[in-house]
Amino acid sequence: MIPHLTTALSGPLLDLEKRILSSMPDIEHWFRTQWLDHGSPFYASVDLRNSGFKLAPVDTNLFPAGFNNLNPEFQSLSVQAAMVAIEKICPEAHRLLIIPENHTRNTYYLQNVLALSSLLKAAGLEVRIGSISPDITEPTTLPALEGHTLLLEPVVREGNRIKLKNPELGDFDSCAILLNNDLSGGMPDILQNLEQDLIPPLHAGWHARRKTNHFAAYNQVVADFAAMLQIDDWLLNPYFESCEGIDFSDRTGEECLAKKVELLLNKIQTKYDEYGITQTPYVIIKANAGTYGMGIMSVKSADEVRGLNRKKRNKMSTIKEGQQVTEVIIQEGVYTFESINDAVAEPVVYMMDHFVIGGFYRVHTNRDSNENLNAPGAHFVPLAFEKPCTLPDCADAPDTMPNRFYAYGVVARLALLAATIELEQTDPMHE
């Protein structure tokens, strides 16, 4: 049973959130016109940080896990949004093949696949799970949480299609394939040149994606949005810089890193001075093609990246699936102002098509407010949002509580729009 959370923040709404709430009709109209020009990804999750003065996305996941952490009371909202997404992307589909990550020993992750599969079944599809892991050579039933199990079947390639072959259950040939595998380890041959619809497209995988492309697109999006709202876009946007040609093992690129860190810290300090913020600026250094909380460090001065010891360099040089880090993004750190029983809490917002379907808090008792919460060993406690993000305060209904999650839903949708534009700009068919 997922614990319900009244709200991490029970204090008064902050100025920025109030501004967002009061501009709600303009914001929704703005989003509607944006979605007329841009098709949304099928699904996504966005990690947010709320520092009180600033509310910003720090990561946008196009292969979201964690569907098991959403509030089950709002499953109907997810199902309805999934119906919209299916109607837009593959209305003719009867069947959907989900391709999960290869790490099949993670029961939390398998529970996510189960939750995702259930909601797509409830949206009216026949769903089976096809693994591209070399470990899965025959239909394999794996334990998820709470006594649930998940059947993984090996994916078989035939011509330009992938299928499941199963004498017991029957074969499975779907016209649409949903990737829940972020392709960190590269683009597998078995997925190349398929005639079936791949959702999201292959170039959304981390073998091709760059955080800097995402945040460059976010710069565009948030500049327009902030102009419409007449606010400083920095309040929604973390500064960032990047360095290429890095090799942590032999300290190549260290000076670039130090310079960019210094540049960024100075820019942040200028903004902190402007707003009278007394905290110490910090930046987060992350693999530009990375995910999964690996290859990440938090620094407060340029000196911290000079002369890193071997242990830290090793930690930074390799990410998921053993990929070497050669490019990094250096991103303004946003303190998290939210806590639950003294534990730092980071909201994660989930979307299907362009609809916010819920979210949860990552809560971790052993981390500081300037540390990344999505890290290996960060065994966070997921706390589902008690309310959906779609119902802000309404003047007509005085007994409706103001809903701070609305602002989270808005910023998450800005990041989603940025991801859409990023995928348009990086589409190999587009060039």
Place this chain on the structure above:
Amino acid sequence: MIPHLTTALSGPLLDLEKRILSSMPDIEHWFRTQWLDHGSPFYASVDLRNSGFKLAPVDTNLFPAGFNNLNPEFQSLSVQAAMVAIEKICPEAHRLLIIPENHTRNTYYLQNVLALSSLLKAAGLEVRIGSISPDITEPTTLPALEGHTLLLEPVVREGNRIKLKNPELGDFDSCAILLNNDLSGGMPDILQNLEQDLIPPLHAGWHARRKTNHFAAYNQVVADFAAMLQIDDWLLNPYFESCEGIDFSDRTGEECLAKKVELLLNKIQTKYDEYGITQTPYVIIKANAGTYGMGIMSVKSADEVRGLNRKKRNKMSTIKEGQQVTEVIIQEGVYTFESINDAVAEPVVYMMDHFVIGGFYRVHTNRDSNENLNAPGAHFVPLAFEKPCTLPDCADAPDTMPNRFYAYGVVARLALLAATIELEQTDPMHE
């Protein structure tokens, strides 16, 4: 506070409902392909009757009231569906003018307008209520339920637009207008030849609409659906006939009525014999252009319509807004098998765009199972569905309760699809 209802029927699922549940992926796929060809109405409600052996729509309302009777816990589902509907029909709209019914003394109805307005505001529109009632000549605050009030402002025509003029609140010129007024009294001049988007279109009003057109379209829809499911379409479809040129006051058309009643009763009896049903067939006679539960009678033999006494003839001859009845539909009566504490219960399902957003039971203690529950004086108790209609039993989640409301949602959507086709076929622009 709306009472929550566990389920009117706590007994086992009936064969037809089981069949619908088990065919869920095929059904959803079928609907998806239908909606590719047909745009859905903005909103609708459908009255259903469930006799145990038969589940059928008996009325489809394109100007639904009763939004206040839906379960407030699922408001987010309505808001999301409203967002989809707005994106399809008027994505550029900032503002929406709702035109309600003229009967402004009905606090239940005004509470409905308030609920509808709240949900459209939550979907991101600026909403105001513009009355076309001759009684509303200046901004008027009327009492709804539970201390709530509703501001009605008189609609003003300027050229080919209608607007609100209000020195205090500012003027209101919207590019979209939502009718919650079924135009039973005829098409008002003020609404003709507008350049603004009228939702639904004028020809959906009861001044133009005919139940027989609707059920003729339903015949088509349900024939396709039943063929796909390989079931007898009668299980979802009430037989009907019609008579024109009726004048109840001087008994014109009485013989047509008697003949059609007899014909229909015989057809029903044949089906009852086929299925071993021992109940007595009955039919419902209703004004073909009528609504609002007026001009309705339930009969079990042709003799009952011969030599009606003056009181009954008067009751049948006039409907809402004083309109004379000249055409009737004679529809197979469907016994209601559902009851709550010995009171007859009739489910009403609500949709926005083509999404089922909830429903409630009309429960009336003083009516028999073959009587119409939507009648003047039928002060029904609304009991909101506890669960949405979108989450049927799912093999993967053994702790999800089978959800009988899914079948209701399916049949309501069949009626919605029929309404869509009906409006296409009766569109004056189409001719």
